[in-house]
Amino acid sequence: MKLVNHYIISLLTLVGSVTQVAGQQQKPNVVLIYVDDLGYGDLGSYGATKLNTPNLDALASEGIRFTNGHATAATCTPSRYSLMTGNYPFRQTGTGILPGDAKLIIPQDKITLPKVFKDAGYQTAVIGKWHLGLGDQVDKDWNGSIKPGPLEVGYDYSFIFPATADRVPTVFLENHHVLGVNKADPIMVSYNKKVGSEPTGKENPELLKMKNSLNHGHDNTIVNGIGRIGWMSGGKEAKWVDEELTLTFADKAIRFIQDHYQKPFFLTYNATEPHVPRMPATMFKGKSGLGYRGDAILQLDYTVGQLVKTLKDNKVYENTIIIFSSDNGPVLDDGYDDGAVSQLNGHNPFGPYSGGKYSAFEAGTRVPFIISWPKMIKKGTTSDALVCQVDLLSSFASFLNVKYPKGEAVDSENTWRSFMGKDLVGRSYLIKASGTLSVLKDNYKYIKAGKGAKRNSLVNIELGNDEVDQLYDLRTDKGEKINIAKNNPEKVNELKAILEKEMNK
Template sequence: MQRFQQRMFSGRIVAALVCLVAAPLARAEDNALPNIVIIYADDVGFGDVGCYGATHVETPNIDQLALQGRKFTDAHAASAVCTPSRYALVTGQYPARRDFWAPVFVRSPLIVDTEQTTIADIAKRAGYTTTCIGKWHLGWGSKQPTDWNAPLVPGPQQLGFDTYFGVPVLNSHPPFVYVENDRPVGWTADDPFVYGQRASTRRFDEKFGLSQIGGAKRAHEQYDDEAVGTVLTKRATDWIEQQAKTDSPFFLYLATTNIHHPFTPAKRFQGTSKAGPYGDFIHELDWMVGEVIAALDKAQVADNTLVIFSSDNGGMLNRGGQEAYRQGHRMNGELLGFKFDAWEGGHRVPMIVRWPGQVSPGSVSDSLVSSIDFAATVAAIGEQKLEEDEAPDSVNLLPALLGKPGTVVREELLVSPAKPGNLALRRGDWMFISGQAGGGFSSKNEGDHGFGGPAAMPFTGQVNSDIEGGEIRPDAPAQQLYNLKDDPRQAKNVIEQHPDVAEDLRQRMAQILGR
């Protein structure tokens, strides 16, 4: 019933806005629908961008995007983990409904059901030409382990994307190659992939699994870690230039590998920040954003293009992140926790929307929004009716984009950390977490890749009432409740003071999951 009411609410909002937006939406006679560009950055935290308070890195292009559009201060990924977060964006469904918590790797088949409606399917129904460029990280094929010597089907093209080019898994794990549509670039039958063989690829700190799959030497030779950002940018800008010459509106999902470890910016960005290689990688990301915007300007389609910039989860306290932290950079600002955590630092992320003539420039909104909502928003823009099983957890963001800053579009959001026992539910100002600590990485040793959780608090200087001396207090409550309006840093767990609120959210969480 709530789902039905949510759809009806969104429909009424869109109807009420018809008079407001109809004329601007039809401003281009040969292309009534706006082009849509989603730039989904990797591991960019709430404090990684200048317009969100970063002082050790410079992001003039992203900052300019905020000046030209709307900056959201309460935007979240539906998961604090890369793969589930992308699943939510692509399908508009909470990953917890499918029990998705962890990243997938080289052996994983496609985790999205090809019968499931995706954001690309919705765009195509509305008449868009669609592409995905960049990090996929949702699995390939139907077998386990994935056969990298056969056509990688099903994949993006079976989920509504007309074309795909990019990094098939992620830049920290194999295979270290590019895939175009359903084949690794440079692959030939006489030079196959071989599981268990060391790959012919460069070594970097926090680049893993080099011996998980090798062979395919020519395919691996196409991939240079320090050139990935440049290659993906060139693909995206070339595609924009080509599509701008056609009569079809275009939908570009650009998923960058920046700023996921290993931190491998091109030479021209190395040493340019005050946050080590971590910050240098942010500088390259900002350049990438600038190049995409410049391509839209050059193609004379910027005025009819909706651009969304956001991130798949919060910043990570890996080795590169620890070095940046020592230098004074705070990747998640003053928020508690890091990537993988149910705490705010794990999933509250930058989100900037530019849409000339539609979104008020220089505006700031504290509306609760999420990248899981992009699917329903594309449907609303394309005037596509969604059935009950299509993007079931996605909410139309148009009222929050076109209306006054702070317009309420969703009252609650279910957020998945790495550990199922720490599932979180946000409602209004309240955040309920179903377990102790953040539910993310918890290695106890500074310098470890997985350093995090309570053990990292002496290093970060963060404070939480359940944690003392880098350990969970023996008398700490089994679950957590925070009022984010009063306590945005989540310094004090108030579950014992508000047991009725916690119980209400606990029951609502079970209801969402059908338990």
């Protein structure tokens, strides 16, 4: 009898284990493809006719395409901060565009998007651009262990570059260490003064293979024939080559999928395109007819196709959620003479909206937003629901039954039903921080009065600032040309009250 009981107990234990494993396998993989400076009108699925983006258009046709999807800010660091923390960027100081030597701005003791997945048993990785700071101070030894960083805020593996491609240090960082460090050629970085004897764009413009076009600070240390922001010396073997950046990141992402597809994984792929300096691989140069910016978008589209192919080859595509969006809207000439303006050829990256990167107007934060999950989302869905990247944290936490303390991720709302195409309304309102603050509700847009410049003359973008309150009806005025605040005081007061409430939360 004891042997029989032991056999039954063992069998029940085995069945329970198999059920648990099967349950784990039912969790969808999640791939977040977060791109840099891509505009609402840059994809064929969003109206582009001069650019061919078949892989991204296929992703949209196989899932849900949002027409009212947003980043929280019109520049990269604050948007990425919101994505990671579930908080609007104005809730923490130091969330503006960071230099390449900044310290980590993501709290280590609070919930983050990757921690949601890690707590749910996922394997987590980030590959590509970071730009959220590293270490616990500005001065750091780039030749040793650099932490805290991605591993301390929820990722199991990271392969990144520290800031942006136009800022030093131009190196790869795998987990806590820079690749290719040589003690005989130590890396030094400064954003205050020149270090070492490397040539600079200001002193040696004849060495540049891509000329600077604006006073953006791209005249410091030259790397790979391109002037950067900030100064760097040493690390000759560690410096990456711009034309190889995307191919390197894509290879790492593909390998991660191949090595981890048997268990649920969360992969953040932070693409560099089409941020400056735009220096695509040779196979894409000249292919778009729209200068290097267009070529970079073709490169991005190709990379997305390779990631999708890898998921399909490993038979996990059907149960993988792919989220595609951009950290902010587009900019053409952002400091380098790369043909973005002279070879625009009728392409309109801004779609029907005004502004762009740096702007409070809609083109600054309304961006492509696509979610694909073949197993669950109806193909070819278009949604006007108001959704935001800040809501990914709460939505996935709800879906995966992950709890986090009250008072954390306070701005992240559970919009899971909208993400799945079941709710076509979404958020009731959204606060956006792009220089000045704005509120979007029921297709009305309120922009708080401020004294900032009305136009960024360097990049030729309207910033949306004005000394009076602004109100626009986006149903009839997508370009935000007619300020109706004066004739609609009740609506202005309603949206202003929402903003004040959120500011005092």
